[in-house]
Amino acid sequence: MHLPTLNACLNATSALLLVAAWFAVRSDRKRLHQRLMLTAVGTSALFLGSYVVHHAQAGTTYCLATGPAYVAYSLLLWPHVVLAAVLLPLIAATMWRGFRSPERHPRLAKVTLSTWLYVSVTGVALYLVVHRLFPSSFS
Numbered sequence: 001m002h003l004p005t006l007n008a009c010l011n012a013t014s015a016l017l018l019v020a021a022w023f024a025v026r027s028d029r030k031r032l033h034q035r036l037m038l039t040a041v042g043t044s045a046l047f048l049g050s051y052v053v054h055h056a057q058a059g060t061t062y063c064l065a066t067g068p069a070y071v072a073y074s075l076l077l078w079p080h081v082v083l084a085a086v087l088l089p090l091i092a093a094t095m096w097r098g099f100r101s102p103e104r105h106p107r108l109a110k111v112t113l114s115t116w117l118y119v120s121v122t123g124v125a126l127y128l129v130v131h132r133l134f135p136s137s138f139s
Contacts (some may be wrong), residue, residue, distance in 0.1 A: 003050055003051075003053065003054035003057075004054060004061070004127055004130075004131050005127075005131070006040075006050055007050050007051050007054065007123070007127065008123065008128070008131075009126050010043050010044070010046055010047035010050065011047055011119075011120045011121075011123040011124050011127075012124050013043050014043045014044045014047065014116070015117055015121055015124070017036050017039050017040035018036075018037075018040050018113060018116055018117055018120070019117075020036050021033050023118075024036055024112060028087055034098070037095075037098075039095060040116075041091065041095070044091070044120075045073050048088075049095045061130055062130075062136050063129060063130045063134055063136075064134040064135070064136045065129065065133070065134040069133075069134070073126075076125060076126060076129070079117060079118070079122070079127060080122040080123065080126060083115050083118055084119045084123075087112075087115055087119055088117075090108075090112045090115060091116065093112075094108050094109050094112040097109075103126070108113055
């Protein structure tokens with residue numbers, strides 16, 4: 001499988017798992033919530049490994065969009081990059097609180113969930129832009 005396609009699938013899977021975990025905790029199914037969140041962490045870890053391998057092999061991926069399409073791409077890309085950079089420590093801190101101080105977990109979990117969902121969903125959107133709408137020989 002083409003690694004960017006795999007990465008988009010892993011991002012989409014993470015997003016679906018996060019939404020399912022949110023519904024589980026809202027339904028007071030905490031054990032299911034924990035299992036879904038650990039699966040989301042695993043899926044995201046697989047994504048990160050695959051992403052690093054892809055970029056180690058392929059280098060930089062370029063978007064060939066121009067004009068307003070490139071502006072829209074950039075407006076999607078930069079918040080995605082910044083939030084992705086802070087996401088790993090945020091997930092780690094939220095998991096730590098979930099296991100060690102459950103009473104402090106929900107407050108941080110709200111921030112982590114919204115950030116993680118944004119990064120996962122925009123990751124899929126960026127894949128579609130770069131690899132499907134404006135593909136290049138570099139991707």
